[in-house]
Amino acid sequence: MMNKAHEMDATASQDDANSAGLRIVRVEAIPVALPLKKAVVMAGERIEQSYNLLVRIETANGLAGWGEASSAPYMTGDILPGMVAAVNSYLAPLLLGQNAMRRAELSQRCAKLIVGNTGAKCAVDMALVDVVARALGISAADLLGGAVRETLVPMYLLGNPRIEDDIEEAEHQLALGWRFFKLKIGIKPPLEEAMAAIEVRRCLGDDIALCADANTGMKFMDVLTFAARAREANLLFIEQPLLADDFDGMAALARACPIPLNGDESIGSIADIVMLNRMGAIRGANIKTIKMGGMGPAAQAMTVCAALGLSINLACKVAESSIAAAAVTQLGCIAPNLDWGLNVTNHYLAEDVSDSPLPVEHGSLHRPRGPGLGVVVSEARVNRFRIK
């Protein structure tokens, strides 16, 4: 009895020590503009610079965690000044003085505090995961349930205005070892895009995974025209052909289209995944931390997908730095399945916020070494790209 009481005292004082050390003393919302190597064109959007929110959370013991979310006016509706304001006016006041070790509860309270703003919530949740995992000396993957794989096969995004450039780029990246490609469609007439898909398939050979993403840019009949003609391109899936709120259209299309459909812009929550699945509208889900509101919620969404028998595609928005790339890689390591691939997008950036950006090595991504997200952020770089 005495011993038990003694143990409890020891535990309580340990909790107090942790709580004091991991008390959140600073939450910074840092808007940055990151230059891309070259513009990425997709239906309805052309990206030359990425406007992202970085969040830095510092605890009393001097540790810092970093989180990131790209603005996404055409996906989550989040624009950068709003993301900064959401952190400064709502999320930071909730977090300051709290014990970061209670990150799951804090993240849940942030989720409930304001509607939407999943980008701001994402950057905060990611920074909390990073700082807590660092404090424990473990990786984010271990904090969130444990890795089931250490090596991932990321996909390369082809989004040039001209098919010749897509082919040339595909050949080049194939030679560098990339083994999974995604073609941006929904821009040109459907037959032209089907021919382009077939040409890209010829260039890649039969053993390389190829999928297509329309970013809501197609009409119902255009998808069927495209899918019928592109059959020999052997596409793994077509992502989000129709408008985000057209669940009925996606369900009808799924019944008529020979190529499986993936949901992206339609999915802003776990409830959307459940509904789309119930309607038979999707065979897989594109899960982004910016849509789900962080790493914790993204991990939950993956569990739901696995339970529903849906394929999983994990993705960063074009373009996020090594912070979000590392976060998605950590999530990829714990994903129950990852049969529809993973996109990181830091390699589209001309400059990163880390001196050692997360590398794709011969078409593979490895779980970053080191605690937390496993990426070391350079404050000098952050300041260089900070929007004043």
Ligand SMILES: [Mg+2]
């Ligand atoms: Mg997409």
